[in-house]
Amino acid sequence: MANKAxxxxxxxxxxxxxxxxxxxxxxxxxxxxINRSPLLNAQTRERVEAIIRETNYVPNxxxxxxxxxxxxxxxxxxxxxxxxxILSMQRGVLEALxxxxxxxxxxxxxxGSARVMDxxxxxxxxxxxxGVIILPPLSENDRLAQLCDNEGxxxxxxxxAVLDDNEHMVVSNDRDAVAExxxxxxxxxxxxxxxxxxxxxxxxxxxxxxxxELALAEAGISLPRSLxxxxxxxxxxxxxxxESLFDLSPRPTAIFASNDEMAAGVLYAARLRGIQxxxxxxxxxxxxxxxxxxxxxxxxxxxxxxxxxxxxxxxKIIGVAIGEGGQVSEPSTFSSTLIRRASxxxxxxx
Amino acid sequence: MANKAxxxxxxxxxxxxxxxxxxxxxxxxxxxxINRSPLLNAQTRERVEAIIRETNYVPNxxxxxxxxxxxxxxxxxxxxxxxxxILSMQRGVLEALxxxxxxxxxxxxxxGSARVMDxxxxxxxxxxxxGVIILPPLSENDRLAQLCDNEGxxxxxxxxAVLDDNEHMVVSNDRDAVAExxxxxxxxxxxxxxxxxxxxxxxxxxxxxxxxELALAEAGISLPRSLxxxxxxxxxxxxxxxESLFDLSPRPTAIFASNDEMAAGVLYAARLRGIQxxxxxxxxxxxxxxxxxxxxxxxxxxxxxxxxxxxxxxxKIIGVAIGEGGQVSEPSTFSSTLIRRASxxxxxxx
DNA sequence: TTGTAAGCGTTATCAG
DNA sequence: CTGATAACGCTTACAA
Numbered sequence: 001m002a003n004k005a006x007x008x009x010x011x012x013x014x015x016x017x018x019x020x021x022x023x024x025x026x027x028x029x030x031x032x033x034i035n036r037s038p039l040l041n042a043q044t045r046e047r048v049e050a051i052i053r054e055t056n057y058v059p060n061x062x063x064x065x066x067x068x069x070x071x072x073x074x075x076x077x078x079x080x081x082x083x084x085x086i087l088s089m090q091r092g093v094l095e096a097l098x099x100x101x102x103x104x105x106x107x108x109x110x111x112g113s114a115r116v117m118d119x120x121x122x123x124x125x126x127x128x129x130x131g132v133i134i135l136p137p138l139s140e141n142d143r144l145a146q147l148c149d150n151e152g153x154x155x156x157x158x159x160x161a162v163l164d165d166n167e168h169m170v171v172s173n174d175r176d177a178v179a180e181x182x183x184x185x186x187x188x189x190x191x192x193x194x195x196x197x198x199x200x201x202x203x204x205x206x207x208x209x210x211x212x213e214l215a216l217a218e219a220g221i222s223l224p225r226s227l228x229x230x231x232x233x234x235x236x237x238x239x240x241x242x243e244s245l246f247d248l249s250p251r252p253t254a255i256f257a258s259n260d261e262m263a264a265g266v267l268y269a270a271r272l273r274g275i276q277x278x279x280x281x282x283x284x285x286x287x288x289x290x291x292x293x294x295x296x297x298x299x300x301x302x303x304x305x306x307x308x309x310x311x312x313x314x315x316k317i318i319g320v321a322i323g324e325g326g327q328v329s330e331p332s333t334f335s336s337t338l339i340r341r342a343s344x345x346x347x348x349x350x
Numbered sequence: 351m352a353n354k355a356x357x358x359x360x361x362x363x364x365x366x367x368x369x370x371x372x373x374x375x376x377x378x379x380x381x382x383x384i385n386r387s388p389l390l391n392a393q394t395r396e397r398v399e400a401i402i403r404e405t406n407y408v409p410n411x412x413x414x415x416x417x418x419x420x421x422x423x424x425x426x427x428x429x430x431x432x433x434x435x436i437l438s439m440q441r442g443v444l445e446a447l448x449x450x451x452x453x454x455x456x457x458x459x460x461x462g463s464a465r466v467m468d469x470x471x472x473x474x475x476x477x478x479x480x481g482v483i484i485l486p487p488l489s490e491n492d493r494l495a496q497l498c499d500n501e502g503x504x505x506x507x508x509x510x511a512v513l514d515d516n517e518h519m520v521v522s523n524d525r526d527a528v529a530e531x532x533x534x535x536x537x538x539x540x541x542x543x544x545x546x547x548x549x550x551x552x553x554x555x556x557x558x559x560x561x562x563e564l565a566l567a568e569a570g571i572s573l574p575r576s577l578x579x580x581x582x583x584x585x586x587x588x589x590x591x592x593e594s595l596f597d598l599s600p601r602p603t604a605i606f607a608s609n610d611e612m613a614a615g616v617l618y619a620a621r622l623r624g625i626q627x628x629x630x631x632x633x634x635x636x637x638x639x640x641x642x643x644x645x646x647x648x649x650x651x652x653x654x655x656x657x658x659x660x661x662x663x664x665x666k667i668i669g670v671a672i673g674e675g676g677q678v679s680e681p682s683t684f685s686s687t688l689i690r691r692a693s694x695x696x697x698x699x700x
Numbered sequence: 701t702t703g704t705a706a707g708c709g710t711t712a713t714c715a716g
Numbered sequence: 717c718t719g720a721t722a723a724c725g726c727t728t729a730c731a732a
Contacts, residue, residue, distance in 0.1 A: 015725055026703045031727060041701055058476055062415035063725030066708050071412060073455070083437050094458055103477060105423070105455045108444055126408055127453060235644060264644045271646050294585060294614045294641050296621050365709055376719045381711060391717060413709030416724045 014057045022055070023048045034059050061101065071128040072101050074317060077120055078135035079111040081233050082259065084289045085306055086135065089158070092310020093133060102130065102318055111138055117147060124153045131155060131317035133310070137202045139163070156313040160204040166332045170313045172304045174204055174286075177336035178211030178256065179218075181284045181302055184338060185254045186219045189346045190282060193221075194245040194252035196231040196238060196262050205233075208258045208286060227252060231262045238265020246273055253347035254282035260289045263299050267343070278345035288339055297342035304336040364407045372405070373398045384409055411451065421478040422451050424667060427470055428485035429461040431583050432609065434639045435656055436485065439508070442660020443483060452480065452668055461488055467497060474503045481505060481667035483660070487552045489513070506663040510554040516682045520663045522654045524554055524636075527686035528561030528606065529568075531634050531652055534688060535604045536569045539696045540632060543571075544595040544602035546581040546588060546612050555583075558608045558636060577602060581612045588615020596623055603697035604632035610639045613649050617693070628695035638689055647692035654686040 016034075020027040025048060032040050033048040051057070065071040076093060078086055093104055107123055109116055124132060124147075131154035138144060139157035145164060148155035157164055160174040185193055195212045198205025209228075216223050226248055229241035238257055242265060245252055257263035263285025267277055275281050277297060285292060288303035312331060366384075370377040375394060382390050383398040401407075415421040426443060428436055444454055457473055459466055474482060474497075481504035484494060489507035495514060498505035507514055510524040535543055545562050548555025559578075566573050576598055579591035588607055592615060595602055607613035613635025617627055625631050627647055635642060638653035662681060 017725080027726080028703060028728090029701090032702085035727085039701065044701080058472070060416075060725050061476060062412055062421060062478060063708090064727080065412040066410075066416050066710085067725075067727040069708070083434070087433050087437050090456065091458070094456070103455045103457070103473075105453045106440065106444070107453070108441070122408075123453075126411060128412060235640070268644065268646065290585070291641055291644050294618065295645055296618065366711095367709080377709090378711080378719060379717090382718085385711080389717060394717080410709050413724090414711075416726090417709080417711040419724075 014055055016059065019048065019051055019055065019057050023051045065128060069128060071130055072103070073105050073127055073129055074102050074314065075105050075107055075123060075127065075129045075132040076135065077107045077109060077123070077132055077138060079109050079138055080135055082261075082287065082289075085287065088306035089133075089135060089310040089313075092307035092312075093314040095307065096311045096314035097318070100318060102314075105129075109138070117143065120144065121147055121151065124148065124151050129153050133158065133313045133317065136160065136204060140203045154317050156316045158309060158313055160207045162333075163203075167316060169332055170309045170316070171333045172309065173333060173335055174207040174302075174304070175211035175214065177302045177304065177338070178208045178286065179215040180211075181286075181300075181338050182212050182215035182256055183218070184300075184340070185256070185282060185284065185344065186215065186221070188254075188282065188344060190254040191221055191347075192227065192250060192252045192254075194227045194229065194242075194248075194255040196229050196241045196245070196255060196257040196266065198258040198262075199230075199232045202233070205258055212256055231258060231265075233259050233261060235261045235265045235268070238262030239269045240265075242266040242269040246270075246275065251275075251281075253280070254284070254344070256284050258286055260285035260287040260292050260299065260301055263301065263343075264291050264295055267295055267299065278343050279348050282344040282347070284338075284344060292339075292341065299343045300341045301339050302336050303339050305334045309334050364405055366409065369398065369401055369405065369407050373401045415478060419478060420480055422453070422480055423455050423477055424452050424664065425455050425457055425473060425477065425479045425482040426485065427457045427459060427473070427482055427488060429459050429466075429488055430485055432611075432637065432639075434637065438656035439483075439485060439660040439663075442657035442662075443664040445657070446661045446664035447668070450668060452664075455479075459488070467493065470494065471497055471501065474498065474501050479503050483508065483663045483667065486510065486554060490553045504667050506666045508659060508663055510557045512683075513553075517666060519682055520659045520666070521683045522659065523683060523685055524557040524652075524654070525561035525564065527652045527654065527688070528558045528608075528636065529565040530561075531636075531650075531688050532562050532565035532606055533568070534650075534690070535606070535632060535634065535694065536565065536571070538604075538632065538694060540604040541571055541697075542577065542600060542602045542604075544577045544579065544592075544598075544605040546579050546591045546595070546605060546607040546616065548608040548612075549580075549582045552583070555608055562606055581608060581615075583609050583611060585611045585615045585618075588612030589619045590615075592616040592619040596620075596625065601625075601631075603630070604634075604694070606634050608636055610635035610637040610642050610649065610651055613651065613693075614641050614645055617645055617649065628693050629698050632694040632697070634688075634694060642689075642691065649693045650691045651689050652686050653689050655684050659684050 016027045016030050019030045033045055061072055134157045136159045139159045158170045160172050162171055197209050229244050231237040231241045255266050257266050263283050266283050270277050270281055285299050285301040288301045292299040292301045366377045366380050369380045383395055411422055484507045486509045489509045508520045510522050512521055547559050579594050581587040581591045605616050607616050613633050616633050620627050620631055635649050635651040638651045642649040642651045
């Protein structure tokens with residue numbers, strides 16, 4: 001118990017003044033050590049650092065925040081139906097923040113609301129955020145990036161197209177990945193390939209669709225409008241979209257769904273109709289969420305490195321702060337991989 | 351642009367001094383208004399409040415944190431394999447925090463590490479957290495609750511058994527829910543029912559097992575040890591656990607898996623062996639995660655109100671702060687519901 | 701290279 | 717009921 005009390009005091013009560021006194025220097029000197037000021041006698045620095053280490057002193061973030069006008073908090077702003085993605089992104093970010101002085105504060109918003117911008121501005125300004133990580137599709141809003149800039153808040157946008165400079169952007173190349181996936185279907189012999197597109201207002205939906213069309217065009221396969229069905233990135237929309245595709249005659253022999261949830265919907269709808277997968281229908285999804293391996297047959301899909309992107313986004317924001325030289329250029333573009341599972345096979349009829 | 355600059359100033363630059371000046375009172379009076387001090391002339395209060403409203407003034411949280419020695423941040427601490435649960439819990443908490451001055455800061459930890467306690471203590475103390483919400487199985491650690499108390503940090507534990515007083519606990523009654531689920535199987539005519547238990551060190555695993563055994567005992571059904579298989583709450587462990595159950599002769603006609611991931615594993619394993627669900631095998635899971643409706647057949651499961659519990663946990667922490675009288679007693683025990691889907695049917699052989 | 705004084709925006713103390 | 721004045725713990729001038 002005595003030990004415990006001691007721990008507390010060590011952790012909580014020590015101030016910069018205590019350290020200054022113990023080190024026989026002024027508090028400003030301690031402050032300089034904390035902030036890695038370059039103009040400091042090496043010996044002085046070491047002495048102070050030693051004491052800091054011994055005492056386990058940690059500067060009070062609230063006081064720093066007040067004095068600096070800036071907090072050591074990173075915000076993650078999002079409004080995305082893909083729960084798995086959000087969580088993976090969080091994990092990636094948290095991994096990068098681990099053992100730093102930064103913490104992550106999560107902020108779902110409603111991008112439909114008339115006050116989103118003001119909400120986010122309020123959030124950033126009030127908390128004096130060090131930086132924000134913006135997830136798609138919110139990240140596609142240039143005004144939001146503007147806003148961050150204006151408020152002097154670092155930001156990184158996560159998205160599927162280059163919308164900003166390197167320092168502010170982490171990109172997955174959805175188009176190429178989908179093109180590869182569709183080429184795979186074509187190689188297997190498929191010619192009538194359906195697309196379940198993502199919702200308007202999602203850049204990823206456009207990119208994936210572009211990739212789809214690209215691969216078909218390359219192979220000289222025409223794409224009647226009827227082979228494209230609109231989806232909302234949800235399981236239910238995947239079901240209804242595939243039903244319209246199933247009504248076609250002849251039926252597509254393969255379907256690329258713009259995300260896994262919808263791909264799971266295709267599989268479900270196929271079962272309802274008694275359509276065998278993959279014998280009568282091949283399916284490819286996108287995201288590589290856990291559901292792809294839970295269903296039968298396991299779904300082929302495109303895996304994108306969500307956690308790595310989250311990590312990179314966080315590092316872009318805190319990189320300079322955690323003293324990694326000046327030019328830590330985190331990679332900005334991440335490539336995806338086609339994961340082949342049992343939901344794809346050559347078409348049966350030919 | 352001019353408008354924009356104005357907005358900024360309104361949002362960011364106004365201080366308590368400005369308000370004091372405009373209202374013709376001292377800053378302390380304004381402070382009293384902000385903090386809902388009871389000893390205040392009603393007229394003065396109204397005048398100040400009017401100005402605050404007009405100007406859109408928001409007190410600087412960093413300064414408040416420094417002066418109060420306490421931040422307006424709620425921490426969520428967890429180390430749980432159930433990703434869906436974490437996200438739902440986050441959503442519930444965020445719902446309660448919405449439109450308050452509180453923000454949520456997420457903190458995954460490694461409960462296996464020797465330094466968990468110190469990590470968490472550091473987190474709480476350094477950030478001067480207003481409160482923490484502790485998710486299972488971390489919430490089952492009494493020392494952790496102790497620690498929060500010692501550091502003067504409010505806390506709420508989320509769990510499946512009453513481990514603390516009302517003010518500090520939000521509980522789901524897993525045992526009863528599972529008992530109900532198993533009774534349902536028994537009513538359908540099942541007598542050889544297998545259990546895939548959760549991992550040791552999870553109170554929920556014990557509660558669910560207890561509920562399972564309770565229902566069997568009620569019905570006078572004996573439970574040979576061989577009908578109980580150990581799982582880890584993961585899909586993979588569900589597969590391997592069910593394989594040992596499938597090797598039994600006679601085979602169980604139904605399996606209760608202690609969570610949905612493992613239930614999905616059972617279904618998967620059944621498919622690999624050519625066992626028809628639900629004709630030859632009924633399955634019930636726990637959690638009602640999305641996967642239950644993605645697989646075929648959709649899985650019966652137990653739904654527990656994760657979001658509502660997250661909301662309640664958050665309200666228990668901030669309740670008094672957001673001025674809801676003194677005794678807002680949020681409900682503490684939440685009941686679960688059996689969700690019947692197509693994975694359950696009477697046993698075929700009889 | 702280091703120290704002194706002033707301030708960041710609130711709240712607590714303690715008179716009036 | 718209200719208001720000076722001093723904290724809160726740290727940083728940024730500005731000196732020395």
